[in-house]
Amino acid sequence: MSDAREGAPRKRGRPARTDAGDGPGARERILTAARAEFAEHGYDKASIRGIAKGAGVDPALVHHYFGPKEKIFGAAVEVAFAPALQAHDIASVGGLETIGERLTRYILGVWEDPVTQEPLLAIVRSAVANETAAAVFRELVTVRLTDRVAVELDVPEPRLRSELAAAQLVGVTLLRHVIKVEPLASADLDEVIAMVAPVVQRHLTEN
Structure with a gap:
């Protein structure tokens, strides 16, 4: 049966x-x-x-x-973006007098590594094109990165300062790796860091 x-x-x-x-x-x-x-x-x-x-x-x-899809996107973003999120550790180790150079070198270096570059490019492209993806990315960056860096600062409006520094670095990476504007796209990394780091330093530390 x-x-x-x-x-x-x-x-x-x-x-x-x-x-x-x-x-x-x-x-x-x-x-x-x-x-x-x-x-x-x-x-x-x-x-x-x-x-x-x-x-x-x-x-x-x-x-x-x-x-749903936005949840798995968030999980995938967190894994792919993990190297960049470790920038908080870079910010918390060492004095504030060199925080701009340390963060700039670390973040731009993550984007130069082919292993981490492609997942990051995919995240940024999705965030630029779709508001749901942008919201997921925005929450991850603020909660896991800029807010944590802000805690290390001793300036008025530390969160705003941290976000301005992040905007500087994101702008450089967009122009260099996504839009590929010359001569920035092919400029020597150390030369770019030398020019960008003082601006990031001012955002984070100058009263």
Whole structure:
């Protein structure tokens, strides 16, 4: 006698382990696939189905781990942007008299590294083109970076100062790596740092 449950449609929710690709490393595979999907298609055209296909899992499993698309974008952004977020550690180690040079060298250096550059470019392109992606990126940058740097400062309006410094560095990276304006795009990195660092220093420390 056949099992009465055989052939019955499975209830919605978390997919069965056997056909969903679940198991050790599934969450990490989904994040890796999400970064690739957003990098290739941008936020608007990226899809949960495409992420699931890249990870070898059922789309329902992507929803199970991360929820809607903006949530998995946020998780993917946090992983991809992690090297830049470590700038807070750079700011907190060493005196304020050299904080501008340290931050400038670190942030611009992250953008020069091919391993970290492509994920960062994908994030910035998505944030520029889509307000939902921009909101996710904005919250991450303020909570995890500029607000933390502001705590280290001893000046009026430290948060505004921190954001102005970030704007200076983001502007340089946009022109150098996204828009590729010459001669900035091909200028020597040390030369760029020497010119930008004093401006960042003034934003962060001058009363």
